[in-house]
Amino acid sequence: MGNSLLFVVAIVVIYATTVVGAGPRVPVDINNPDVQRFGRWAVDEHENQVQDGIKFNKVVRAESDDDSELGSLLHLFIDATNGDGKDAKYEAVVDQICGKPDLLDFKPAN
Template sequence: MGNSLLFAVAIVVIYATAVVGAGSCVPIDINNPDVQRLGRWAVAEHENQVQDGIKFNKVVRAESDDDLELGLLLHLFIDATNGDGKDAKYEAVVDQIRGKPDLLDFKSVN
């Protein structure tokens, strides 16, 4: 994943945090193609780790949690198809502070 994707998502989040205030959950525009690419990456990263057959459909909600101790955490709520071929919802938590994404958590939210 290119640095331009990370930069674009970071700019969106930094602007939203400045408007709302640090330490708040800030909604991120899911229509931004970079947010959708990050969601696709999160599902692929999870699939590489677990191999449970999840297929990405789209990010349906995204929020940033700007915590000075933890860094910049993105919460991506993802619509996907599970290994049984059924629609399912997942939450991916991605750390963006180190210049490249790091998948911290991926769980079902059904």
């Protein structure tokens, strides 16, 4: 009985965390200096982890998972220069819920 209850609670928590971020994203003003700062930070953080030579140029699109200007999860679409010196687009997801940014994902944009 105890293991079954624990399993059900785990499933509910996983479902809730999956569904919470599943709502529509809200556009964020890319001219906001904080958005550009988060974009630069995301590229720098990725570079510290992977060291593939990516250089930040600018954030070209930004979306938030909630209604506030800079919601808890920022989805940043970044124009950068890749390690080969060519223009490239990347998507970064930055969690800023606790006031300190955390890079959740960084990948080439589609």
